[in-house]
Amino acid sequence: MTTATATTVTATTSDLLAPEPIDDPAAHRVLTGDRPTGPLHLGHYFGTLHNRVRLQDQGVEMFVLVADYQVITDRDLADRLAEHTENLVLDYLAAGLDPERATIFAHSAVPALNQLLLPFLSLVSVAELSRNPTVKDEIAHSSQAAVNGLMFTYPVHQAADILFCKADLVPVGQDQLPHLEVARTVARRFNERYPHADGSAVFPRPRALLSEAPMLLGTDGGKMSKSRGNAVALGATEDETARIIRGAKTDTERRISYDPENRPEVSGLVLLAALCQDRAPETIAEEIGDGGAAALKRTVTESVNEYFRPMRARRADLAADRGHLRQVLHDGAERANAIADATLAEVRQVMGAI
Ligand code: TRP
Numbered sequence: 001m002t003t004a005t006a007t008t009v010t011a012t013t014s015d016l017l018a019p020e021p022i023d024d025p026a027a028h029r030v031l032t033g034d035r036p037t038g039p040l041h042l043g044h045y046f047g048t049l050h051n052r053v054r055l056q057d058q059g060v061e062m063f064v065l066v067a068d069y070q071v072i073t074d075r076d077l078a079d080r081l082a083e084h085t086e087n088l089v090l091d092y093l094a095a096g097l098d099p100e101r102a103t104i105f106a107h108s109a110v111p112a113l114n115q116l117l118l119p120f121l122s123l124v125s126v127a128e129l130s131r132n133p134t135v136k137d138e139i140a141h142s143s144q145a146a147v148n149g150l151m152f153t154y155p156v157h158q159a160a161d162i163l164f165c166k167a168d169l170v171p172v173g174q175d176q177l178p179h180l181e182v183a184r185t186v187a188r189r190f191n192e193r194y195p196h197a198d199g200s201a202v203f204p205r206p207r208a209l210l211s212e213a214p215m216l217l218g219t220d221g222g223k224m225s226k227s228r229g230n231a232v233a234l235g236a237t238e239d240e241t242a243r244i245i246r247g248a249k250t251d252t253e254r255r256i257s258y259d260p261e262n263r264p265e266v267s268g269l270v271l272l273a274a275l276c277q278d279r280a281p282e283t284i285a286e287e288i289g290d291g292g293a294a295a296l297k298r299t300v301t302e303s304v305n306e307y308f309r310p311m312r313a314r315r316a317d318l319a320a321d322r323g324h325l326r327q328v329l330h331d332g333a334e335r336a337n338a339i340a341d342a343t344l345a346e347v348r349q350v351m352g353a354i
Helices: 007-016 042-057 067-074 081-095 109-113 117-123 128-129 133-141 149-162 176-194 239-247 265-279 281-319 322-348
Strands: 029-034 060-064 102-106 170-173 206-210
Touching: 007 176, 007 206, 029 042, 029 149, 042 060, 042 067, 042 170, 060 081, 060 176, 067 128, 081 102, 081 117, 081 281, 081 322, 102 239, 102 322, 109 322, 117 149, 117 176, 128 133, 128 149, 133 149, 133 176, 149 176, 170 281, 176 206, 239 281, 265 281
Parallel strands: 029 060, 029 170, 060 102, 170 206
Antiparallel strands: none
16 A cells, blocks of 8 residues: 555556657547645646646647545645635646636536546446555545545546546556546446447547656655645746755765766756756756765756746746636636537437437
8 A cells, every 4th residue: 555556557558658749730639637725836837847748739639627526535634725726727827728718617616527437437336446556545545544446436526537528648647647547448348348339439549658657756755745834836936846846855975967777866957957947957067067965056046947947937827827727727617618518418319328
């Protein structure tokens, strides 16, 4: 029950992973999501957000889901849920997601999506649910004394998130691969059990889109996470950014190098500057050379503040209009509901429920 690994799915990864870049953008529908638990940080940005905007700009149809029900899988209280949801939308828009092209919505606002959970649950065994390594890991990190039923069945709920709109590509991190495998299993079993009269399948088998996303470490050298206080938020001010980076852990060697294996903290900072400057980390390290940690941190702070300045300015403008954020969610839910209603009707029809 300690560390989640994707090792259990490696046997099928070639089948599970989609190639990048995408050849025919118009032939795909992408769905991805986040839990509304706090502001997005630079790790999210360079890990996934950046990639989503790129996919959107390539003309791929995008669905971006705010997983508000998921929040109550591992905590008793969904604290400030509406505020976190709106702020997530704010981060999305600031980062460049365009609500005219991407459908942004909260899954709790789409009843038919949630109803898909019922037939889907009948397709997986309790033993399969209890083997899921991501669930095991999330349980290990959960603040709850007992595992609740929603946590246990969560991967199936996530299958509904993905399949309601028949998404075929799901950009996720390594840790989510077991969940994606569940969605694929659900799709395959549903299609086998309930084909259309002409034999055609209701659902595609969604594939993961793993970007070569850099793993950014937090300023303490651990996993970057808002709750650990070691992350720079997308919407942080320039002063906050400087303060957090000034406090970052480094090491005693004066000469700066890029050596993730042996110098994870220093290399993490070099990588962050490199991503912001769109240059090789080795070059950045070379330039700082004997300048030591102080020079490194100055470079990182300037690079981050410069790169994110336009995004932060846009974010500040958007933040002033909460009504607009709610409207984006409202419009997104309307589109998602129309699609979910049609999928549920199709599901009920092939099941003979009408
Ligand atoms: N489980 C994902 C996470 O914890 C968030 C999520 C919810 C998601 N539904 C999704 C991701 C559907 C991809 C597709 O980060």
